Amino acid sequence: MRIRIFETPSEGGLYVATLMEQTVLRLDEPVLGLATGSTVLPCYASFVQISMYGLDMSQTSTLNLDEYVGLDSEHPHSYRYFMEENLFRRLPIRPKESYIPSGTADNLDEECRRYEDIISKNPIDLQILGIGVNGHIGFNEPNQSLLSTTHVVDLTEDTINNNEKFFRDTDNMPKRAITMGVQAILRSKQIVLMAFGESKKRAVVNSIEGTIRTEVPASILQLHNDVIWVLDKESASLLDLQMIKGVNV
Ligand code: F6R
Numbered sequence: 199m200r201i202r203i204f205e206t207p208s209e210g211g212l213y214v215a216t217l218m219e220q221t222v223l224r225l226d227e228p229v230l231g232l233a234t235g236s237t238v239l240p241c242y243a244s245f246v247q248i249s250m251y252g253l254d255m256s257q258t259s260t261l262n263l264d265e266y267v268g269l270d271s272e273h274p275h276s277y278r279y280f281m282e283e284n285l286f287r288r289l290p291i292r293p294k295e296s297y298i299p300s301g302t303a304d305n306l307d308e309e310c311r312r313y314e315d316i317i318s319k320n321p322i323d324l325q326i327l328g329i330g331v332n333g334h335i336g337f338n339e340p341n342q343s344l345l346s347t348t349h350v351v352d353l354t355e356d357t358i359n360n361n362e363k364f365f366r367d368t369d370n371m372p373k374r375a376i377t378m379g380v381q382a383i384l385r386s387k388q389i390v391l392m393a394f395g396e397s398k399k400r401a402v403v404n405s406i407e408g409t410i411r412t413e414v415p416a417s418i419l420q421l422h423n424d425v426i427w428v429l430d431k432e433s434a435s436l437l438d439l440q441m442i443k444g445v446n447v
Contacts, residue, residue, distance in 0.1 A: 333415050
């Protein structure tokens with residue numbers, strides 16, 4: 199595990215954007231695992247700028263972590279829409295494929311199986327993650343199996359409250375999502391988790407210093423051999439960096 203602490207989310211985001219660029223440049227058929235939410239925005243803004251210098255995404259595939267159940271791709275709050283607006287349509291050369299689970303599939307169980315199959319055929323080289331205030335990764339909420347595959351999840355109160363910032367009409371905010379499971383996240387060759395701000399400090403310290411447990415899904419990342427935590431001073435403020443042995447800060 200490595201931990202990098204930056205002054206601002208923009209600096210952290212730029213660092214992660216360069217990791218994405220290196221992955222795209224290094225591999226013949228790169229696969230990027232992508233997240234949505236406010237944390238990743240500075241990273242995507244930097245990646246768009248970097249790509250303006252001629253980064254060729256035509257051999258790159260992307261796989262997103264999750265999608266709200268009930269929102270189609272045209273819905274301004276769907277994660278497909280988020281990705282188009284904040285990344286894909288801004289790139290001079292779009293990715294070869296950009297996979298996101300469908301939140302409007304007639305049969306959600308079948309959609310989960312279809313997505314799991316896509317993940318198996320496209321092993322993720324670099325997985326970008328944010329973290330929920332409750333320690334979730336993707337929408338793998340606390341107290342669920344840490345061995346999950348793609349599944350439909352009931353969002354917790356914490357997650358709904360955190361994500362309300364994106365919804366004007368909070369009554370109609372979806373309460374369920376399809377999420378990639380923890381198993382697929384752990385199979386990614388490299389994982390970069392970004393967390394910025396006060397509100398994430400407990401999730402960060404519990405995940406890095408606590409025991410591995412279902413109450414804090416991101417704690418399972420302790421078992422992965424190539425994880426970089428990209429933090430700012432606020433999100434890192436509870437960490438006892440002297441105590442974390444073997445961590446390259
Ligand atoms: C989004 C996702 C979530 C978010 C997390 C943080 O695709 O999978 O795990 O990364 O909820 O959200 P923000 O960045 O909005 O605080």
